[in-house]
Amino acid sequence: MKRTRGLAIDVDTIADFDARLARGARSLSGWRLRALDLSERGETLRSVDVAGALFLGCTFTPADEESARARGAVVFPSVPDVPIDTYRTALYTPSELFGDGPYLSSIDARAYAWSQHDKSRDAALAQSLHDHTISLALAQWVADRRLVGVMGGHGISRADPGYAEAALLGSLLGQTLTVATGGGPGAMEAANLGAYLSGQPDSIREKAVRTVSAVPGFAPDVGAWAQAAFAVRESVSDGAESLGIPTWHYGHEPPNVFASALAKYFRNPQREAVLLELCQAGIIFLPGAGGTVQEIFQDACENYYADESSVAPMVLVGREYWTQTLPAWPLLMALARGRPVEAHVHLVDSVQDAAELVASAG
Template sequence: MVNPDIEIETLAEFDQVAARGSLSGYRIQSVNLLERTFALLAADTSTAVFLGCPMEPDAAAKVRADGALVFPPVPDLPFNPYRGLLYTPEELFTGLRDGYEATPDAEAYAWFQETKSDGDVFSSMLRSVHDDAISDALDEHLAGARVVGVMGGHAMARGGTHYRGAAELGRALTRSGLTVATGGGPGAMEAANLGAYLAPAPDEALAEALELLAKAPSFAPSVSEWAGAAFAVRERWPAGGDSVGIPTWFYGHEPPNAFAGHIAKYFANATREDGLLARSTAGVVFLPGAAGTVQEIFDNATPNYYESRGEPAPMVLVGRAHWTEHLPAWPLLQALARGRAMESRIALVDSVDEVPDALASMS
């Protein structure tokens, strides 16, 4: 008999299930069980799977004898490939006071740089296991949510009018009941996550936050100062709204922003891009950007073009001059959409103020 929910990702969940006397068939992800030896010895653990769970040697021997599969923790890694939950900004930026280079985020990027081309199947396997665990955690976190993706360029500096507009958009979408998801990096992505974070705060909080952030307008030359300014905003308004950031160590020179409440960080950029767009079921907003944003437009358009059983998710491009003259993606998108189900699900607007109404008209 298959359990309806077989994943255990916290010690509290483990205690609840173990108290019933059987862990058979469960998947226990990255739970420290060093102090749960008695529970492991007493419970039926047949067909259970333990992924990166520290346990005492006698407990490990017992569960293996029961027929459980045990994948032990991997030593000397700057990340946990078996993690069951998404990252938080506090976790990725631990140690920021000693400089960004000392944080888990920077250390994971350094490991990736060292191993991405070494041909070691073990390294590539660890990256794949990690990314699959992140996808699983992301699906669980977003279950039942109405997700709208906000895409845009990483070069958008804090303090500018475009940054403010992206923040106002993130705030408006969050206040309307949608969950904002971005690529999780700096620029337009950070701005949208910032707006979502400040959604519960009074309107005037955004102007004050923008002043604080403008002291470090870019992550170059100092990621430490850039991230420090973000955490100063978080300290000023500690009860922020939630949103999701989905960055990648493939572009690890661009740090994740600290305003996404939950961060799904990947090693494989293709997995990250596809996952972000596929999970944006309430629509995708494309702010002015360059090559990466253009790629995302047509990555999103492709499944919409072939959709035949339901309605494609809405696509809204912001910035008429940008998408018709500077980078004319809109005419090509229109040509693709003509005669397809997606034709009534695409829109071009002049400003972010028009986005909520455009999405509502297509929902």
């Protein structure tokens, strides 16, 4: 949500800047001016109080920039030659990241390639600034929503029965909560797909799963994989919202297009911490491998040290999987024993049971 009134004001266009001053603004304190060309507004800038203003990536004449700094403004310059907006004010949409052309020319692909090849200090600064602004935008996006997390294997094929189960889970959860995932392929995509179609009959979701399963994975053609998903979105244009929090750290895996908002980070540890923290309605863990196990115990650590009022439910789906294949459950129970979290960790065999547990927890 863009702030247009109050102590903090976002000004993203020169027209808005001019209009506010024309209406009598004489102090820019609390204003956050982003990517404005102010090189022809020197006289205007000198006529107002700029102390407390934040200029992000704006263009000045050298004299005007020096004047603004001297009079108490904070000026962050543009970082040159980067493919992303370091001072963006909103989360990404799938269409924005993928664009209209070939995937290799998309913002998503170009940002990943740049992050892998440019190791300069300017690039590190740009990535840090970008991730900071993404966190600010994310905080605004989640403010009026109650989130439930779904974690699970990124490698599940769209044709795998587990994909359809994850889609069903997303659909069940999305009827009362906002679903949040890691924003990638596999179980994450399936949960976002289910959430997107949570207001539709089961037959629509089942048809959507069949549609995307025609392109079961993003290799060898990310574009074809994404297009199959966009076709589902186009067939149901009024889908429900959900959140994805992917990362360019794993940029070889594209984000899924069923999340209505994508908080894409460069720094994976920051992204993982944010994802776990936001899911106040709890997290459901579907079968997965190393990443999912890490997320289980990262979440367990947060709940281990939390007081009773702050513990969020943890639900592991797949009794045999989590006790035999990857026996995380016995360790989780041993860790939880005698702590407030003990009453909030659950092991179930079906996604229906998982959704009911989260719903009953309020």
